[in-house]
Amino acid sequence: MRRWRGNPWAVLLTLSLGFFMTLLDLTAVNVAIPSLMNDLDASLDEVLWVVNVYILILAALLITCGRLGDVFGPRTMFLAGVALFTAASLLCAVARDPAQLIAARALQGLGAAALAPQTMTIIIGTFPAERRGAALGVWGAVAGVATIAGPVLGGFLVSADGWRWIFLVNLPIGALVLALAAALVPDVRHDARHRLDVPGVVLATATLACLTFALTEGERYEWNAWIWTLLAASVLLLAAFLLHQRTRQHREPLLPFALFRDRDYAVMGFVSATVQVGMLGLFLPVMIYLQSVLHFSALQAGLVMAPAMILSAVLSPLAGRTADRLGGKYVLMTGLALFAIGMAGLAALADTGRTWWELQPPLVVAGIGIGCVFGPMVTVAMFNVEPRMAGAASGVLNTIRQTGTILGSAAVGALLQNRLAASLHTEAAERAATLPPDVRARFIADFDHASTGLEIGARPSATPPPGTPPDLADHLRQAAASAYEHGIVDAMVPTLALPIAVIALGALACLLIRHQGTRAPSAPKTPTTETPARTHK
Structure with missing residues (x-):
């Protein structure tokens, strides 16, 4: 095992397993809602909190945990996050009432927030620039696979052994990731000493907590005065946070404005949010359609989506490598266009009495599109980011993605309800x-x-x-x-129009990308080669 320590692909496998575990629980629990209500004698409100508290904690703390990785080391934070997530999974599995399960899910969210930003940071510090696109393509593919694996695995486990196994399955995975990380993942650090911006942490966490709560709970509370108060509070807190960050731009801010002076990073932040809206726009109405109209079980519905997601996972590293060599602009535009075309084809085909194989052509087109997006998107975003800011950049990018997920869930859910x-x-x-x-x-x-x-x-x-x-x-x-x-x-077809339009907007935004790949050996050095990381083995 010692000779594999620091091997980039072994490190990538370990990081991807940990990242996959956190994303799996983001979607698998939804399948278990009826079982949770029956077994724990829980109300729908309590069970929805089981789902949403994980998202709330994860989204609120990603930026903070990204910076903590810079302060304490990404390997240390990754190990701590995996350990906490695994322990919290055990607490979820043995919960005896809704309150215990909600508390354990909050701890899961904290563990996920601690480990997720470190994965991208360690990849950037481990892989050379010419192979980073393929690596980030694999990392991006994990998100697509986990999105579909969650409902499939969740449906299988709930049907076979009950909802507790959704959490118990994390224990062997978590133990394996801990062992591999301790043995294989190097301690990627930088010579500069980092300080934590405590007021910035408080303001950022409060901003994201208010925004996330309002968007996830707004529909359930019929957008009453308290929800609008929280939205207003999130705007005020965001303004205070940005003003505070402006005063700290020369003293290690939590949110370095320099990140957004890089046009590619700023554009990819926007595109990543549009992709998450598109993913929610695809999965939420389509899963309801498959189960409620075509009468598939949760497991069968997941399997209908599986070929597209497997194809996406296979293509993602190839697309990342292509973006390394040729630039990500046209790969991304092609992928987003295919994603939108696939969803439009599905909307046109949707009807009662369809068979699973009739739905495969548009789903496969959408899967190819998704496979051409995740890898290049991360490659382009992080191409010019200095390693010393990788933790902050990763935390911010992941936060934007999660915010896009929440916005997509709220917007698509509200439109579908209407x-x-x-x-x-x-x-x-x-x-x-x-x-x-x-x-x-x-x-x-x-x-x-x-x-x-x-x-x-x-x-x-x-x-x-x-x-x-x-x-x-x-x-x-x-x-x-x-x-x-x-x-x-009839409700599904106009609902799909929203994510299709958002994805099209993301495709147009890709015209602003500057990064043209690394085809020429004499290409000018980027900051990633000027300030190398210090790796402790």
């Missing part, structure tokens, strides 16, 4: 015309109630009143199923 309310009412009213007058009002009311429920796409009961003749009862059930399925399809 379109679902309209389409379910329209479909119910159309089919009610064929029913006896005395059951029409109740039939339509059932759909109106379902469309405003907390669970998007909650199926209306359509239970016939006592004494309903069997023929009429069958007619009611058939009409309800038809209205429900067509209502979801």
Whole structure:
């Protein structure tokens, strides 16, 4: 094992396993919501907190933990994050009530925030510039694979052994990552001593906590006065944070403004947010469509998406290597265009009665597009970042990505809810015309109630009143199923228009990219070669 210490590809495998573990739990828990409610006697509000507290802590602390990696060393923070995440997973698995599970999930979020920014920092410090694109392509592919592996693995574990195994599966992975990291990952540091901007940490954390809470909980609380107060507070706190950072630009700020003077980094920050909106825009309505309209199980729905994500994972390192050699602008634009085209094709194809293989062509196109995005996006963003600022740059970029995830979830969820309310009412009213007058009002009311429920796409009961003749009862059930399925399809199509438009905007933004790759051996040195990291083996 000693001879593998510091080997770039062994290090990348270790980092990717740790990163994959944190992203897996971001999506797998959603599949277990019904089981959690039944087993822990939890309310929907409590179970949604189990999901959202992880996102809240992760998004709020990424910038801070990125800087802590600069102060204490990225290897130290990575090991601490993996250890905390693994221990918190055990606490999740043995939780006996919703409060215990929510607290353990918060600790999981803290562990994920501690380790995630360090992965990119260590990759940059370990790989030479000419191979960094392929490495970051693998790192980016992990995000795409974890997005689909979460629902697939979660559905399998919940179906086979119960929700607790979603967390127990992290224990052997976490133990393996800890052992590999201790043995293989070098201590990549820089000679400069770093100081932590404590007021900046407090302001950044408070800003992101208020923003994340408001966006994740806004729909559930019907965007009441408290939610808008939190949004206003996040704006004021952000202004205070930026003013404070302005005074510290020569004293190691938490957010170095110099990062955004690099046009490529600034553009990739915007593009990474658009990609996350696109991913949420693809997965949220499509997973509902697959399960509620085509009647696939959670596991089957995940498997329908799997070929596209596997293709994405295979292509991502190749796309990163291509971006290294030829520049990322046109690779990214091609990938984003294919992503949008695939989603548009899926929207055009969506209907009741589709088979899984009919959906594969547009999903495969979208998967190819995603595979051409993640690797080059990170390569271009970090190309001109000095190693001494890699922790801060990684933390900021990951925070922007997570903020894009939250914005995408809020925007796509709200639009889907709005379109679902309209389409379910329209479909119910159309089919009610064929029913006896005395059951029409109740039939339509059932759909109106379902469309405003907390669970998007909650199926209306359509239970016939006592004494309903069997023929009429069958007619009611058939009409309800038809209205429900067509209502979801009608809502899904305009909902997909939002992420398609956002992805198209991201593609246009790529025209601003300057980085043209490293084709010429005489290319001028970048800051990454002028200030090498000090590696402790």
